[in-house]
Structures are given as structure tokens and as C-alpha cells.
Amino acid sequence: MRVIYFTLCAIINIVVLIIAIYARKFTHGTQNKVFLVIAWDALLSSVCDFVCTYLQVYAGDFPHKATVLFVSTTLYFVFRNFTMVALCMYVSVITNFIYVINEKSTRGKILSLILLVPYLLNVALIIANIWTGWIFTIDENSLYHRQPLIAFNYVVAFIYTVFGIVVLVAFHKTLSKSRIYAIAFMYFLAISSVFIQFFYPHLLVEMFATSVALFETMILVQRPEELTDSNTGMFNITAFRRHGKNLFLNKNPASIIFIRITNGKTLLNALDYETYTELLSKINDFIVSALRDQKLRGQLYHLQKGRFAILFKGNDTEISSFFADRLLKELPQTHELTNIKVETYYHVCHTLYEHNSDCSDFKSFKELMVLAENFDKILKPGKEVIRFQDQKSKEMLKQNVTIDSILMNAVQNNLFEMYYQPIYSVIEHRIVSAEALIRLKHDGKFISPEFFIPAAERNGLIHQIGDFVLESVCQFVASDKFKETGLDYVELNLSVAQCMEIGLADKIHQLTEKYGISADKLNLEITETAIDSSANTMLNNIQKLSEYGFSFSLDDFGTGYSNIKRVVTLPLKIIKFDKTFVNEVNNPQMQIVLKNNIEMMKEMKKEIVVEGIETNEMLKVFSDYNCDFIQGFYFSKPLPVDDFCSWVDNWKKQA
Ligand code: C2E
Ligand code: MG
Numbered sequence: 001m002r003v004i005y006f007t008l009c010a011i012i013n014i015v016v017l018i019i020a021i022y023a024r025k026f027t028h029g030t031q032n033k034v035f036l037v038i039a040w041d042a043l044l045s046s047v048c049d050f051v052c053t054y055l056q057v058y059a060g061d062f063p064h065k066a067t068v069l070f071v072s073t074t075l076y077f078v079f080r081n082f083t084m085v086a087l088c089m090y091v092s093v094i095t096n097f098i099y100v101i102n103e104k105s106t107r108g109k110i111l112s113l114i115l116l117v118p119y120l121l122n123v124a125l126i127i128a129n130i131w132t133g134w135i136f137t138i139d140e141n142s143l144y145h146r147q148p149l150i151a152f153n154y155v156v157a158f159i160y161t162v163f164g165i166v167v168l169v170a171f172h173k174t175l176s177k178s179r180i181y182a183i184a185f186m187y188f189l190a191i192s193s194v195f196i197q198f199f200y201p202h203l204l205v206e207m208f209a210t211s212v213a214l215f216e217t218m219i220l221v222q223r224p225e226e227l228t229d230s231n232t233g234m235f236n237i238t239a240f241r242r243h244g245k246n247l248f249l250n251k252n253p254a255s256i257i258f259i260r261i262t263n264g265k266t267l268l269n270a271l272d273y274e275t276y277t278e279l280l281s282k283i284n285d286f287i288v289s290a291l292r293d294q295k296l297r298g299q300l301y302h303l304q305k306g307r308f309a310i311l312f313k314g315n316d317t318e319i320s321s322f323f324a325d326r327l328l329k330e331l332p333q334t335h336e337l338t339n340i341k342v343e344t345y346y347h348v349c350h351t352l353y354e355h356n357s358d359c360s361d362f363k364s365f366k367e368l369m370v371l372a373e374n375f376d377k378i379l380k381p382g383k384e385v386i387r388f389q390d391q392k393s394k395e396m397l398k399q400n401v402t403i404d405s406i407l408m409n410a411v412q413n414n415l416f417e418m419y420y421q422p423i424y425s426v427i428e429h430r431i432v433s434a435e436a437l438i439r440l441k442h443d444g445k446f447i448s449p450e451f452f453i454p455a456a457e458r459n460g461l462i463h464q465i466g467d468f469v470l471e472s473v474c475q476f477v478a479s480d481k482f483k484e485t486g487l488d489y490v491e492l493n494l495s496v497a498q499c500m501e502i503g504l505a506d507k508i509h510q511l512t513e514k515y516g517i518s519a520d521k522l523n524l525e526i527t528e529t530a531i532d533s534s535a536n537t538m539l540n541n542i543q544k545l546s547e548y549g550f551s552f553s554l555d556d557f558g559t560g561y562s563n564i565k566r567v568v569t570l571p572l573k574i575i576k577f578d579k580t581f582v583n584e585v586n587n588p589q590m591q592i593v594l595k596n597n598i599e600m601m602k603e604m605k606k607e608i609v610v611e612g613i614e615t616n617e618m619l620k621v622f623s624d625y626n627c628d629f630i631q632g633f634y635f636s637k638p639l640p641v642d643d644f645c646s647w648v649d650n651w652k653k654q655a
């Protein structure tokens with residue numbers, strides 16, 4: 001007696017699985033699509049299997065019963081044999097081996113043929129069975145009989161299993177251990193059930209085992225929630241990282257378009273979660289349908305915070321480049337959302353990857369991720385699509401990737417140096433102080449502190465760098481060289497991270513004691529960002545340092561959201577007007593802003609430094625505005641300590 005219940009359970013299992021796949025929108029991307037094909041194939045096989053068994057065991061006689069049985073058995077063989085092909089495709093997709101199969105080269109074609117030939121032969125044999133009866137027959141009592149060539153089915157299944165396992169072993173590096181074990185277990189289930197059914201044909205367990213294997217794969221290998229955002233159904237950054245890594249492991253050429261919603265951060269803060277998700281979904285839908293219109297097989301990812309990537313495998317880079325231009329022009333800028341109408345702006349970047357090639361824009365996975373997250377910071381975006389094709393932009397990318405190790409090396413080997421830029425007093429007509437500015441040379445070229453200070457803040461080396469700055473400035477101020485310059489004090493920049501250091505005040509105080517210098521010889525420059533991001537610790541540090549006698553400057557005034565309350569409440573001695581004021585000085589509106597701001601600060605008894613003065617004309621303008629101090633290339637660029645001392649010496653002689 002045949003046990004039909006296993007097949008019935010298989011049908012129920014697979015139906016539930018398919019409903020879950022559609023309900024959770026896990027239908028995007030090749031991997032999900034192939035998995036869905038396997039599920040449908042398994043369902044059709046199970047239904048045919050069920051019909052065959054039912055007709056033989058439970059159904060009474062009816063006209064053409066033998067024919068119906070013959071047809072359903074034939075279909076069962078067609079679908080069932082396809083399962084192994086689909087499994088092979090699935091393994092090829094998750095290991096990225098599919099790319100080799102897709103390749104337009106002869107190798108690709110041969111591989112595709114090899115992959116399909118056994119199955120097609122088998123299908124031909126199954127169809128021929130209608131006349132030959134070599135695989136199975138149905139007798140006049142509607143009973144099924146195996147025939148010798150049924151063994152060919154097993155041979156084909158064996159070929160595909162071996163093929164799948166070989167791909168899995170060869171490309172195992174593209175998968176985590178847990179996923180390899182999960183797929184191995186899936187094969188184990190499939191193979192063992194075939195054996196059980198071969199030796200005990202009445203125990204129809206094959207389809208049941210397949211349904212269990214599918215569930216196991218869905219939970220352990222697919223893990224769709226890990227790779228997709230459940231609200232929008234879009235692939236996420238984890239998926240991008242996984243697929244990106246595979247590019248390098250398999251040395252596949254590719255081109256990637258990165259898109260950033262320029263005002264994405266503002267929108268994320270301003271909109272509620274549902275509305276923001278609705279916006280992302282709209283942009284996603286636009287890109288997906290644009291890809292479809294152009295018949296392009298690009299995979300779209302939403303990385304995070306309004307950053308997208310589209311991955312095109314293969315070396316058809318011209319098409320993706322053209323698509324990038326089209327996107328920049330056509331991406332929708334106004335969106336009618338449920339409750340609100342919003343506008344979006346975009347930066348688009350097109351990049352290429354080719355293994356071991358100079359044309360490649362990125363050479364490692366790390367470079368790829370730096371590009372994904374920073375392309376618009378590395379190259380200043382204009383109105384065109386950003387491309388990293390010239391040598392300079394490639395070098396900038398390289399610097400972004402290697403900055404951590406450059407900084408680590410610089411900290412360990414003491415490669416930083418302090419430069420000093422003179423500050424001129426308009427009232428006293430002399431150089432009264434200098435700003436200490438850090439310098440780092442790499443491969444004979446300077447790396448801008450505007451670039452490496454934020455990087456050091458991210459990787460934590462900023463504290464060691466800050467300590468170096470404090471120590472060397474104190475050393476300089478304590479030296480005879482400094483005394484000979486006749487300068488009153490030195491200004492030094494405190495980074496945001498330093499301002500957050502608990503115990504900064506005592507550290508600076510102890511340093512000045514160690515070098516025997518008084519607190520009025522140091523002026524500490526802080527920025528508005530520092531005040532914003534570390535209010536309490538910052539205030540404690542400032543208060544304590546003020547008590548020790550140190551004075552403070554507010555650096556880069558006018559570049560942030562200048563908050564007058566801060567200027568009033570903090571013990572600031574100096575306000576440093578940023579060089580952007582100087583650049584705009586010919587604008588009559590700016591002149592009003594400048595004049596009034598300077599007057600206001602003066603009334604509050606603040607001293608004013610203007611930075612970025614490059615010409616005599618600017619010097620005159622700002623002296624007339626009643627600024628106290630002037631700093632800029634007009635006097636001198638920042639100089640190494642000895643050059644600076646000689647410069648001051650010369651200046652005094654000429655004055
Ligand atoms: P900042 O503190 O506002 O420093 C002034 C910047 O303006 C310096 O750039 C200086 O070289 C530049 N500058 C001065 N006069 C002129 C001019 O006439 N024209 C132009 N175009 N530029 C001028 P630098 O040295 O590249 O430093 C950039 C920023 O990096 C600094 O801005 C500061 O925020 C940061 N930084 C520099 N050294 C240190 C440091 O030792 N510690 C910390 N935490 N930050 C530093
Ligand atoms: Mg400064």
C-alpha cells in the first residue's frame with residue numbers, strides 16, 4: 001500500500017512557503033527568483049505525484065483513467081527532473097558562478113550547454129516514452145511499472161547533484177560556513193530521500209523531503225530579512241556587501257552606479273518613518289522600471305540614508321554609463337506623498353571594476369565600500385555624473401581607503417609636524433601671535449588636515465594626535481626661539497573628540513606646568529560643532545580651563561548655524577571670522593552682515609580675528625571694519641617652526 005500522506009504534507013508545506021514568499025515580497029533579485037522557480041517546480045511535481053498515487057490507490061475506475069495516469073506520471077518526471085537543474089542554478093547564483101554561465105564567451109556557452117544537455121536528453125526520453133515505454137508503462141489495470149531506462153533519471157539527477165556540489169566546493173569562499181552547511185544538508189535530504197524511495201517505493205517521501213529542504217533553505221540560506229528591507233522589499237547594504245565581496249572573489253567585471261539623495265539626511269529628520277519609506281519606495285520603483293524599460297539586468301540596493309547602488313555584472317560598461325547619465329536627468333524631483341509634497345536632489349556616480357586592470361575605479365572590497373558611502377565627499381559633485389577616471393581622483397580614493405593605515409603609521413613613527421601661521425594685530429601693527437596647524441606628509445605630498453582630522457576622529461587616533469599637538473606647542477612656547485619672536489601667545493585647535501575628553505582641562509594644565517609656561521600663552525580654538533556634539537563635557541572642560549587661566553576662540557564663525565546664545569554664554573575671548581566672509585566681501589549684503597556682526601561682537605567685548613586675508617586690499621577692508629587681528633597668506637602661509645621664527649625675525653627688521 002502506498003503512503004500518500006507524505007505527498008499531501010509536501011503540497012501543504014510548499015503552498016505555505018510560496019504564499020510566504022509572495023506575501024513578504026521576496027521576489028526581487030536572481031537568487032529569490034530562482035528559489036521561487038524551485039518552489040513552484042516542487043509544487044507541480046508534488047501535485048502530479050499526488051494525482052498519480054491517488055489514481056492508482058484510491059480512485060475507482062473511470063474512462064481514460066490509464067491515459068490520465070500516463071499524462072500525470074509523464075509530467076511528474078518532467079517537473080521532478082527539473083528540480084535538480086533548478087537546484088544547480090540556485091547554487092550557481094548564491095556562489096556567483098552563474099556569472100560564468102551567463103558569460104557571452106564560448107566558455108559560457110559550453111557551460112550552459114553542458115548544464116542543460118542532460119536535462120533536455122532526459123525530457124526527450126520521457127516524451128519518447130509515450131511510444132517506447134522505456135521509462136515506465138501503465139498497464140490495462142492502470143498500474144504503474146518501472147522500466148529499465150528509468151535509471152537514466154537517476155543518472156541525470158546524479159550528474160546535477162555532483163555538478164552542484166562541485167560548484168559549492170569550488171566557490172565555497174563566497175559563502176559563510178553556516179550557509180555551506182545548510183546547502184550541504186539540503187543536498188543530503190534530497191539524496192537520502194531518493195535512496196529511501198528507490199528501495200521502498202511505497203514510502204513516497206521524496207517530495208516531502210524536498211519541501212522540508214526548501215523550508216530549511218528558506219530559513220538558513222535565503223534569510224531574506226537579512227538582505228532586504230521588509231517595508232520596501234529593496235535589497236539592503238548587507239546584500240550589497242555580500243554581492244560586492246563576490247565580485248572580487250570571482251574576479252567578475254562589473255559596473256556600479258551609486259546614487260545619493262543630496263537632501264536625504266534632511267528628509268530623514270523631517271519626515272516621519274512611513275512617509276520617508278514611501279519616498280524611498282517611489283524612487284526604488286522609478287529606478288526598477290527604468291531598468292526594465294531599457295532591458296537592463298542591474299540589481300538595485302538601498303544602502304542606507306538615501307544612498308542607492310545599482311550593480312551591473314559584466315563588462316558592458318557603456319550601457320551602464322549611459323544609464324547613469326539618464327538617471328541623473330530623469331530621477332523624479334518632486335514627490336506627491338500621502339500627506340506631503342517633497343523635493344529631492346541627487347548625486348550620481350558611475351564606477352567600473354575589472355580585475356587587475358588599471359581602468360578599474362576600485363581595487364578592493366574596502367575601496368568599493370568607501371566609494372559607496374563617500375563618493376560625493378571624495379570628489380566634489382558638480383552637475384554631471386561623477387566618474388573616477390582621471391589619475392587625481394583615483395589617488396584621492398586611494399587616500400580615503402588608506403588613510404587609517406597612514407595615520408596609524410604616522411602616530412607610531414611620530415611623522416606629524418606643527419606649522420605656525422602669523423597673526424597680525426591691526427592696532428599694534430605687529431605680529432602678536434600664531435596659529436599652530438598640524439601637517440602630515442605622505443609619499444612626499446601633504447595630506448590636508450581638513451581630510452585627516454575627521455578620519456582620525458572616526459578611527460579614534462585623534463586623541464594621540466591631539467596630545468602630540470598639545471605637547472609640541474607647549475614645547476615651542478617654552479623654548480628660547482619663541483621668546484625671541486616676542487609673540488604674546490599661540491592659538492591651537494581643539495578637535496571635537498578632544499573637547500569630549502573627560503580630564504582634558506587637567507591634562508592641558510599639567511602640560512603647561514611641566515613646560516613651565518603660563519596659561520595666558522595658549523589660546524584654545526574650538527568650533528561650533530564641538531559645542532553642539534558634546535555640550536556637557538565641553539562646558540565642564542571650558543569652565544575648568546578658564547579657571548586655570550586659558551582663553552578661548554570660536555573658530556570658523558559664520559560657517560555653521562552661528563548661535564549667538566553661545567557667543568554670549570561661553571567665556572570666549574576671540575571670535576574668528578571664517579575665510580568665507582573674506583571671499584564674499586564684495587557682496588553689499590555681506591558687507592552689512594559683516595559690519596553689524598563685528599560691531600555686535602565688539603560691544604560684547606570680544607576680540608576679532610579674520611582668517612584668509614590674501615591681498616593688501618582685503619587687509620585694508622578688514623582693518624577699516626575695526627577687526628583686531630588679521631591672519632592669512634598675505635602675511636605668510638603656515639611655516640615649520642624654524643622658518644616661522646626666521647620669518648618673524650625678518651618681519652620685525654623690515655617693519
Ligand atoms: P582652521 O583652524 O580654520 O585653520 C585655518 C586654515 O586656513 C588653515 O588651513 C590655513 O592654512 C588656512 N588659511 C590661512 N590663511 C589662508 C588664506 O589666506 N587663504 C586660504 N585659502 N587659506 C588660508 P589648514 O592648515 O589646511 O587647516 C585646515 C583645518 O584643519 C583648520 O582650520 C582646522 O580646523 C584643522 N586643523 C589644522 N591643524 C589642526 C590641529 O592641530 N588640530 C586640530 N584639531 N585641527 C587642526
Ligand atoms: Mg583654527
Ligand code: MG
Pocket residue numbers: 555556576578611
Ligand atoms: Mg578657522
